[in-house]
Amino acid sequence: MRSVWKVVLRDLRTFLIGPDPPVRPRTRLGRSLPTIGVVVAILCGLASYEYLRGNGPHVGSLFLALDAALIVAPIGLVATRPLLAWRVAWLVAVYTYLAVDIDQGTPWPWSPVQMLSYPVLLAVVAVRHRRGVLVWVGLSATLLVVGTVRSQNIAGLLLAVTAILVIGDQVRRRREVQAALAQEEERTELAQARRAVAEERNRIAREMHDVVAHHMSLIAVRAETAVYRIDGVPPAVAEELAAIAGTSREALVEMRRLLGVLRSTETPLVEPQPVLDDLTRLVHDAREAGVDVTFDPLPGATVPPAVGLAAFRIAQEALSNARRHAAGAPVHIALTLGPSALDLSVRNTAGDPSSGAPSGAGSGDAGDAGDAGGERHGLLGMRERATAIGGTFEAGPDAAGGYTVHATLPLEVTP
Structure with missing residues (x-):
């Protein structure tokens, strides 16, 4: 009551x-x-x-x-x-x-x-x-x-007032029901879209687990056991095979982490992500793989985690493209920290003409057009990394015949 x-x-x-x-x-x-x-x-x-x-x-x-x-x-x-x-x-x-x-x-x-x-x-x-x-x-x-x-007109006017209020109330209720139905349809469509995305993510995860992870495991196993299966392996070759095995195992760990992310949209990513200081380790690994890399680090520089992650991933992709499509060409990575933005530049000179490979830290996607269906995933990925935090991205051949990847990443990250 x-x-x-x-x-x-x-x-x-x-x-x-x-x-x-x-x-x-x-x-x-x-x-x-x-x-x-x-x-x-x-x-x-x-x-x-x-x-x-x-x-x-x-x-x-x-x-x-x-x-x-x-x-x-x-x-x-x-x-x-x-x-x-x-x-x-x-x-x-x-x-x-x-x-x-x-x-x-x-x-x-x-x-x-x-x-x-x-x-x-x-x-x-x-x-x-x-x-x-x-x-x-x-x-x-x-x-x-x-x-x-006047008394003789009261009944008629009250009936008219009641009819107006009742009809208006029914109109309001009908509009509310229609709005609720529209919201329910929108929620249903959103749930169907999420279910379709989850199914596609699971399908991709299965393909990666059954095909890519399997081959990576074979690479790691063959690299680790090569020194025992082949007689007279030189120490330098054995060391290189051990490095290949270690890199393969790291790739498998990253693959398993990625598979977990693909299979579950609710599990938060708890593993630490790369930051700007990890570029030094990235350059070291590239040198170990035979890439001539020069790097101007920024010791002690502090940038937001999202900026450091974007810079690391862009440099990683640019180095990967340079290894594939400008083999033997020197690569220079430069960082410039301004008052409001971090500038990242990855430049390589022209590749070896005798190899027939296209030159460029970013041109690898064009060279892989037959394998990647012309999607240019590497360039798209780098551009998305930069624009996702409000930055800019440019990539293309330079006047010296090489290729330059340049990204400007704002220190105040925009959502």
């Missing part, structure tokens, strides 16, 4: 001083309704003034002009503030009945503009507000009718 009274008092408070719900029109006509309401109110105000002056000869012109303005004020408010418009209209109706002596010879004490505007006000309030508020609106309209209209 206490909760019922609480709801009743809440609705009464809304009816008396509560705000109207915000309106967010989606069409040009909906956005124009407030302006149209003001124009209609001005025209109705002129008509009301002429009507009052013709039916109230003993009333001053200024008084009639003020009364006409009050009568049409709710019309200008109904598009955006219907409940406030009804409050104003109700008070004006009482004022007109008590203070304005109009001899119009009709069974109701209101002007034609009021009689035409009141049903519109009630209908808009019924469409915009919940049922509890409509009860109080209906009671206020009933009080107005009973207190000001």
Whole structure:
């Protein structure tokens, strides 16, 4: 019982001083309704003034002009503030009945503009507000009718008021149901899209596990056992095979981590991600693999983790492309830390013409167009890394015949 009274008092408070719900029109006509309401109110105000002056000869012109303005004020408010418009209209109706002596010879004490505007006000309030508020609106309209209209017309007007409020309430409920159905359909479509993405991720994970991981395991095993299966392996070759085996095992660990991410969209990534200082290790590994790399590090530089990760991955991909498609060409990696951004440049000179390989740290994707279906995944990946944090990315041949990858990564990462 206490909760019922609480709801009743809440609705009464809304009816008396509560705000109207915000309106967010989606069409040009909906956005124009407030302006149209003001124009209609001005025209109705002129008509009301002429009507009052013709039916109230003993009333001053200024008084009639003020009364006409009050009568049409709710019309200008109904598009955006219907409940406030009804409050104003109700008070004006009482004022007109008590203070304005109009001899119009009709069974109701209101002007034609009021009689035409009141049903519109009630209908808009019924469409915009919940049922509890409509009860109080209906009671206020009933009080107005009973207190000001002749007894033989009360029943008909109350029936009209009830019909308007009921129809408006049904319209509101229908709109709410349609909105709920639209939201449910949107949630269903979103769930289907997520399910399709999860199925595709699982399919990719299965393919990577069954094919790529299998071959990586074979590479690691063959590299580790080669010194035992082949007689007379030189120490330098044995050391290189051990390095290949170690790199293969690291690739398998990364592969398993990636498979876990693909199979579960809820499991957070807990393993540490590379940062800017890890570029030194990346350059060391590239030198061990035979790449002539020069690197200008930034010892002690502090950048956001997202910036460091992006710089590491872009340099990693650029070095990988240089190894594949500009074999033997020197590569230079330069970092420049400015007040608002980190500049990364990876440049290699022209590759060995006798090898037939295209030159360029970023041109490897073009060379792999037959294998990658022309998707240029490497360049796209580097560009996405940079733009994801609000940076810029450029890659292309330079005047010396080499290839340059340049990225500018802002220190204030944008989402």
